[in-house]
Amino acid sequence: MRLQHGLALCASLDRVALAASNFKTTCLEFQPENFIYNSTLRLLEYVTSGTNLTFPGNDASCARSSQVVSTELCRIALSIPTSNRSSIVFELWLPQQWTGQFLATGNGGIDGCIKYEDMAYTIYYGFATTGSNNSHNGTSGFAFYHDPDVVTDFVWRSLHTTATAGKELIKHFYGKPYSKSYYLGCSQGGRQGAKAAEMFPGDYDGVVAGCPAVNFNYISSWRASFYPITGPSNASDFIQPFTWTGLSHREILRQCDGIDGVLDGILEDSDLPLYGEQGQLIYPGLQHGGEVMAVSGLLAGKPFSYSSDWFKYVVYSNPGWDALTWTIHDATVAEALNPPSIWTWPESLSHFRDRGGKLIVYHGGQDNQITALNTERFYNHLSVGMGSPAACLDE
DSSP states (O other): OHHHHHHHHHHHHHHHHHHHHHHHHHHHHOOGGGTSTTOEEEEEEEEOTTOEEEOTTSOGGGOOOEEEOOSOEEEEEEEEESSSSOEEEEEEEEESSOOSEEEEEOOOTTOOOOOHHHHHHHHHTTOEEEEEOTTSOSSOSGGGTTOHHHHHIIIIIHHHHHHHHHHHHHHHHHSSOOSEEEEEEETHHHHHHHHHHHHOTTSOSEEEEESOOOSHHHHHHHHHTHHHHHOOTTSTTOOOHHIIIIIIHHHHHHHHGGGGSOOSSOOOOOOOOEEOTTSOEEEOOOOTTTHHHHTTTTTSSSOOHHHHHHIIIIISOOTTOOGGGOOHHHHHHHHHHOTTSTTOOOSOOHHHHHTTOEEEEEOOTTOSSSOHHHHHHHHHHHHHHTTOOHHHHTO
16 A cells, blocks of 8 residues: 555656646747747746746846745746837746736836736736836836837836737747736836726736826826925925924824724824815825825925926926926926826726726825825726716625
């Protein structure tokens, strides 16, 4: 009996070893550039479980120099043209133990940084996973300067190209198409997911949009509005961080903590909005409690880089634009320009819903860069635009 068990175990191990060997061969013999028009192969490698991948070509500002992966995979990187003067760096990670599902990951800020940590997380659960650099490297917006093609890639084209290419390569690699298609992104990645559901309702069956930077033109203006208010950090009347996190925060808790009926150090609701030139609400305010983390960003006495770069390199195409000069009129200019439809404030996602698509949105109550109150507004905006009360919208 022990001999039989031993033989069975050896046979099982042999099958595992053979499967790994076959997968490695399949990976290294694959020619992805043959299936994506005009693409160029940048990398093709077989990766064993536990490998610490390094990314020497990654811009240092992305702060992602390496990533440990916990499953066996085939890693593919391509350059894919998106216009006659722009292209994306596209990555596809294909697991040996594939569930049949496809998942695309998003980006953050205004950056072109692939979120390798999200790719590692999702491939561990058997998803064939993609990511891209949005046609520019690093966290700066300088690549947008006088280059509307890169802006278009950032707004919507990179993610759509990634979805299309990823699905095509999956079909040829595994010999069968995917069964379900999903998207995962947070912050700017949340906006990307909402934009995909709006523009390309067939790209994904499910979208997870965390802390979405929707209403983008006005969120950029809202963030830009803080610096002229706080002034530079070396000004004599600048409110120092310890005042915000100490005295101000304690007083906010004293006045507001009990509003929700529970004294627990958690603030449930706040509303200090930004109004436009015509007196209309254009963006809700920083939530009470958010000041603790905002001292290193919105309240730091320096330009908020994402917004400053957006106005410098896209709205005004003027690298010398001074963030201290921002006024509410600049919000009007950004909204009128709306390049290329980055607003991402759809009145309806009915096409996405009608084909069976599901959108999951979440947001932390103390987000210090994108107030959760705007996500609440987005939900209500869709509810009205789609004629769907909460009971229907939440089905």
